[in-house]
Amino acid sequence: MATTDFRVGVNGMSAEQGGPTGPDLASGIDLTEIADGAMLQGHVGDEAVLLARHGDEIFAIGATCTHYGGPLAEGLMVGDKVHCPWHHACFSLRTGEALQAPALNPVPCWKVVQSDGKVRVTKKSERAPLEAASSPAPRKGEPPKSIGIIGAGAAGSACAEMLRRQGYDGPITMFDPDPAAPYDRPNLSKDYLAGNAPEEWIPLRPSDFYEKHGIELVREPVASLDAKAKRIALQNGKTRDFDRILLATGADPVKLQLPGSDLSHVHYLRSLDDSRAIIAAAKQSKKAVVIGGSFIGLEVAASLRARELEVHVVAPETIPFEKILGRELGEFIRQLHEEKGVNFHLGRTAKSIAADSVTLDDGSTIAGVDLVVLGVGVRPRVKLAEDAGLAMDKGVSVSELLETSVPGVFAVGDIARWPDPHTGKNIRVEHWVVAQRQGQHAAKNLLGAGEPFAAVPFFWSQHYDTVITYVGHADRWDSIDIQGSIPDRDCVLAYRDGKKTPAVAAIFRDVESLTAEQMMERGDWEGLREMLG
Numbered sequence: 001m002a003t004t005d006f007r008v009g010v011n012g013m014s015a016e017q018g019g020p021t022g023p024d025l026a027s028g029i030d031l032t033e034i035a036d037g038a039m040l041q042g043h044v045g046d047e048a049v050l051l052a053r054h055g056d057e058i059f060a061i062g063a064t065c066t067h068y069g070g071p072l073a074e075g076l077m078v079g080d081k082v083h084c085p086w087h088h089a090c091f092s093l094r095t096g097e098a099l100q101a102p103a104l105n106p107v108p109c110w111k112v113v114q115s116d117g118k119v120r121v122t123k124k125s126e127r128a129p130l131e132a133a134s135s136p137a138p139r140k141g142e143p144p145k146s147i148g149i150i151g152a153g154a155a156g157s158a159c160a161e162m163l164r165r166q167g168y169d170g171p172i173t174m175f176d177p178d179p180a181a182p183y184d185r186p187n188l189s190k191d192y193l194a195g196n197a198p199e200e201w202i203p204l205r206p207s208d209f210y211e212k213h214g215i216e217l218v219r220e221p222v223a224s225l226d227a228k229a230k231r232i233a234l235q236n237g238k239t240r241d242f243d244r245i246l247l248a249t250g251a252d253p254v255k256l257q258l259p260g261s262d263l264s265h266v267h268y269l270r271s272l273d274d275s276r277a278i279i280a281a282a283k284q285s286k287k288a289v290v291i292g293g294s295f296i297g298l299e300v301a302a303s304l305r306a307r308e309l310e311v312h313v314v315a316p317e318t319i320p321f322e323k324i325l326g327r328e329l330g331e332f333i334r335q336l337h338e339e340k341g342v343n344f345h346l347g348r349t350a351k352s353i354a355a356d357s358v359t360l361d362d363g364s365t366i367a368g369v370d371l372v373v374l375g376v377g378v379r380p381r382v383k384l385a386e387d388a389g390l391a392m393d394k395g396v397s398v399s400e401l402l403e404t405s406v407p408g409v410f411a412v413g414d415i416a417r418w419p420d421p422h423t424g425k426n427i428r429v430e431h432w433v434v435a436q437r438q439g440q441h442a443a444k445n446l447l448g449a450g451e452p453f454a455a456v457p458f459f460w461s462q463h464y465d466t467v468i469t470y471v472g473h474a475d476r477w478d479s480i481d482i483q484g485s486i487p488d489r490d491c492v493l494a495y496r497d498g499k500k501t502p503a504v505a506a507i508f509r510d511v512e513s514l515t516a517e518q519m520m521e522r523g524d525w526e527g528l529r530e531m532l533g
Helices: 154-165 272-283 295-306 327-339 383-387 432-446 510-522 525-532
Strands: 006-008 039-044 047-054 057-062 076-078 081-083 090-092 098-100 109-115 118-125 147-150 172-175 215-218 222-226 231-234 239-241 244-247 251-253 266-268 287-291 310-315 343-346 350-353 357-360 365-367 371-374 378-380 409-411 416-420 425-427 458-463 466-472 479-485 490-497 500-507
Touching: 039 118, 047 118, 076 510, 081 510, 147 154, 154 172, 154 215, 154 244, 154 432, 222 383, 244 432, 266 272, 272 371, 287 295, 295 310, 295 327, 295 371, 295 458, 310 357, 327 343, 327 458, 327 466, 409 432, 432 458, 466 510, 490 510, 490 525, 500 510, 500 525, 510 525
Parallel strands: 147 172, 147 244, 172 215, 244 409, 266 371, 287 310, 287 371, 310 343
Antiparallel strands: 006 076, 039 047, 047 057, 057 109, 076 081, 081 090, 090 098, 109 118, 222 231, 231 239, 251 378, 350 357, 357 365, 416 425, 458 466, 466 500, 479 490, 490 500
């Protein structure tokens, strides 16, 4: 394999797995116990601390990822940064700063003292969530006098926060009619819907966070955009002018025009209110039908099974996710759900919905139905951009800087199609982490950084106790090489397209997934192929 600076952690027990683990770092350890490039989890009192060595420098930061609590010691060290094994967040070992979504908050940083061949961890320091970045992006020209952000989802909220972290002190206004936004949308179909996460975990920030940091939230729908004039018109008739604008309008669920699709027990899942409504209905239901085999659809199926409902899934595919993940992994996901009691009706579509049944296209009927959830995918909200005359390409066409065809207007997230340097194609990706990273990157370019967006797409999908991670983007492949065992939930799948490996999926092979992401970003296709066999 090509030479890299990727290092794997050791002794990676999470503090949540039974209290502090590893050595007492306040008492100290011998310098020889941590090699160059190694990571070691220990503790100071009751707090888990990650010790990491990069050359002659030794760093100590909080050992738990601030996103979902992943054990950083089981992640990947790249120079003076550490990447979380669970959802690929990244932190600075020097400062504890959260450098890359999905983590938004920093981890604590600890002072390290070396003497007499020993290493001790002493004083702890904390970073505020929006403390200025240790290395703000360089800029050209004057900063904008004001910035308007349309959409307060993953991309919009990440952009607003990064603007403050980059030191921007001008007015920031986010427009979103959803009274609960911004919130953790992935959890709506996962642990929150399953009943394993309380609602207080769902908001991304406390209610007073945005006011405290001078980020105005306007809960009014945007009616139109004058892109050249940078003018936003609201449905209440008011207008607002800005120097620069970010479009982060996200997507809407695809609506099925079926007889009975407007009945009261039929639900879509996109917003927090949608998830609340499904939870309330599930408490009064015994049998549910999920129409659609999308990631959200099957995550909903898993969550409803966790609530002990009988669940039926209707989908036109013969193998779930075959076009995205391939036959082998698709079959595994189907079997995983069947083992948990999900009933599949594959190769079928719904013909109509009644008060207590769903009729399929072959004339068969699923009777005794109390709850129906439609999950057949989403469509990007592009009408605002289309009406504004922005260039379109199966989404909003943006440059490598994430800037639209009108200078000073940027677009990110579900709506944006950008030139991906890793595949050499223009791509649009509907993933939470991609939206967050694009929002963070756009913030720098709104301020004049002029940096091309080159992050590799990443997403994860949770099915019961099995999490599938996916890095890259493959809309086609010549072959899929499998390392390990899919049935044993210990595998890496490499999607081959000529000499490149544009995507890698993994189950409980976190370090390989992280390493693949880093190699893709560097364009090390030969090293990636060698690593994956």
